[in-house]
Amino acid sequence: MPGMRIRAALAALLLLCTTMVLTSPTASAAPACGVLADGAADQANAAVLHACDQIGLDYSWGGGHVPGQPGPSFGICDPQNGAPNDCRVKGLDCSGLVRFAYFLSVGEDIIDGTSGSQFQTSRAVDRFAPAEGLDPLLPGDLMFFRNSKGNISHVSIYAGDGWMVEAPSSGLKVRMASATRSGYAGAVRLFEAGTSGQPAPGVNRIAYTDGTDLWAKDGPLDAEPILQEGDVKKFQLAGERIGVL
Incomplete structure (x- = not known):
């Protein structure tokens, strides 16, 4: 009898745990990549769509930084930066993705450089502090993130509705990801909202x-x-x- 009671208790506990697992909330699946909100400039919307075209492309540290030639390229092999094989991988890193998307959008290489130099771009028509959160952001805004040392180390393109397009890190591919992440350093807007060209390229x-x-x-x-x-x-x-x- 005691053994039957123990087995019954264990079965009830197993059923409870199974029910908890089945009913626990799960992370939201990423939506189809695209412009997920209204109000951005035409160039910004186009940059989002061009970034979406790179979904599934390999991340390559240093990829996309050939002088005068935006687009996928072989990266840099540097085990100290988590990129032991990237000189043999053709793709884009985070800032290379941003550069290429806006190059395809406006027909001019307007935002080259690393994430650190892109954060400092003089082409910014507006900037948003981390404390403002995602509410003021529009598709095409560039979101920047700091590493544990406080340095700007990552950039992505905001798509709207809490999602961004990013080239994440070595071994991964360009993807849609949640824009809610620790280390957010603020955002930059390159074209005035609701316009088709202020300031114009150049x-x-x-x-x-x-x-x-x-x-x-x-x-x-x-x-x-x-x-x-x-x-x-x-x-x-x-x-x-x-x-x-």
Whole structure:
């Protein structure tokens, strides 16, 4: 009798655990890659779609950084950076994906460089702080993330509705991923929302700081970085020197 009671108790416990597993919430599956929200500039929407076209492409550390030639390329083999075989893998890294998507979108190489230099781009028409969360973001915005040392180490393209397109890391492929992630450092917008071309590719933007706030203005690259009183976009990025030309 005691043995029967023990077996019955174990069976009841097993049934309870099975029920808990079956009814526990599961992570949301990624939606089909595409523009998942309204309001972005035409170029930004196009960049999202071009990034989606790379879904399934191999990640390659250093891939996509051939001078003057955006697009998949063989990367760099560097075991210390988790890329022991990437010189034999043709693909894109995170910033290479961003570069290629916007090149296909606007027909000009407007956002080359690493994630760190892309974060500092002088082409930004708006910037969003981590504390603002995802609410102000639109498709095509570039999302940046810091590593454990506090350095910008990753960039992705926001698709909308809490999802982004990214080239994640060696051994993985370009994919849709949740945009909610630790280490978020803020976002950059390259084209004004709801427009089809401000600033147009090739327009230079001068960015400078007065020690507290970041300012930017369209103009020639050799213009003096003096504080402008009008026709200026003011970015609230205290203490950072970003996009200084």
